Amino acid sequence: MQILKSVKEMQEHALELRREGKRVAFVPTMGYLHAGHESLIEEAARRGDSVVVSIFVNPTQFGPSEDFRTYPRDLDHDLAVCERNGVDVAFVPAADEMYPSDYSTFVEEERLSAGMCGVSRPSMFRGVCTVLVQLFNIVFPDVAIFGQKDAQQVAVVRKMVRDLHFKVEVVASPTMREQDGLAMSSRNSYLNEFERGDAAQIYQALLKGKAVPDSGQLSADRVLAEIMHHLRQYRRLRVIYVHVVDKDTLEPLREVKPGKTLVATAVWCDEVRLIDNIEL
Ligand code: PAF
Numbered sequence: 535m536q537i538l539k540s541v542k543e544m545q546e547h548a549l550e551l552r553r554e555g556k557r558v559a560f561v562p563t564m565g566y567l568h569a570g571h572e573s574l575i576e577e578a579a580r581r582g583d584s585v586v587v588s589i590f591v592n593p594t595q596f597g598p599s600e601d602f603r604t605y606p607r608d609l610d611h612d613l614a615v616c617e618r619n620g621v622d623v624a625f626v627p628a629a630d631e632m633y634p635s636d637y638s639t640f641v642e643e644e645r646l647s648a649g650m651c652g653v654s655r656p657s658m659f660r661g662v663c664t665v666l667v668q669l670f671n672i673v674f675p676d677v678a679i680f681g682q683k684d685a686q687q688v689a690v691v692r693k694m695v696r697d698l699h700f701k702v703e704v705v706a707s708p709t710m711r712e713q714d715g716l717a718m719s720s721r722n723s724y725l726n727e728f729e730r731g732d733a734a735q736i737y738q739a740l741l742k743g744k745a746v747p748d749s750g751q752l753s754a755d756r757v758l759a760e761i762m763h764h765l766r767q768y769r770r771l772r773v774i775y776v777h778v779v780d781k782d783t784l785e786p787l788r789e790v791k792p793g794k795t796l797v798a799t800a801v802w803c804d805e806v807r808l809i810d811n812i813e814l
Pocket of ligand 1: 564590595684
């Protein structure tokens, strides 16, 4: 595995791969890799000849009061995970090369970013889009793999790719879950054992919501009521939002459209912000 740290080295390597006719599959990450990331890497290996993983905690997607400083980091572990999973290139850029002190260009998707997580984290998707445009222009991927756990991010990135004519296929890979259903996330490492127990109830609540259309009722309000009723039983959980939306446009739905509906939630578990979603 090659470990590349400068933009120039990565660009030159990526251009060489393209000259050789190789299909580049890219997994952008913020590191602290877990089994969810490993499944993205496996998906990348299925879809490309060469797998590039970036490891970069992107400062612009964190709000001023958010956890950028404390976000978990362990580069040695991340590189070992990449090596073990057959990654060809780990790209680990320096923050001052991605964002030099005079950096002033940002990319904003205005429609799909506005609701859900965009309400409580207003600059997050601007930061995500900005860093991904940079990374796409450094790695030149044919295909980029994202976790479906971040369903809004996937929808926003697809829209940005379409609007800006990037020649990148965006693939969403299924959410990996712990045995009790908790969606895997680097932020789960913040949870103590009591919080960890309550956090698992987020997915259980989504399953209660899913049972509504599974039993033939399509009312979105009914789905929301089941989920809220379940979450309210756990005192560490405070709901930020639960929405029933069209899975591509993220427009709110009054009725579940089977196969085309996403129920997405963000929940505080004490001081840890967790997200999850399920398709109906
Ligand atoms: O999903 C993430 O880990 C980040 O938002 C991403 C896509 C790597 C951009 O920093």
